[in-house]
Amino acid sequence: MAGMTTPAAVIVDAAAYAQAVEDAVKASAELIERAGGRSSSSVSKKTTLVVAGEGAGSKRAKAETLGIRLATPDEFATLIADFID
Secondary structure (H helix, E strand, O other): OOOOOOOOOOOOOHHHHHHHHHHHHHHHHHHHHHOOOOOOOOOOOOOOEEEOOOOOHHHHHHHHHHOOEEEOHHHHHHHHHOOOO
């Protein structure tokens, strides 16, 4: 590959990464619905929990402003496990 001078080059396939993130979001939404909840892509005063991992950015900030509970992905996994058969 042109421009690569060492065999230790690190290449990120952004398209594959974006697809992996999208798949994880869909899986989380399915778990939330199976547990009787509703998933949303935006934060509002009706939101009861925001799962905020690294780089949560503006959604985390809005949740904090609105006083909405935050959970890490690990905390969310533990919480949702209590509701899934």
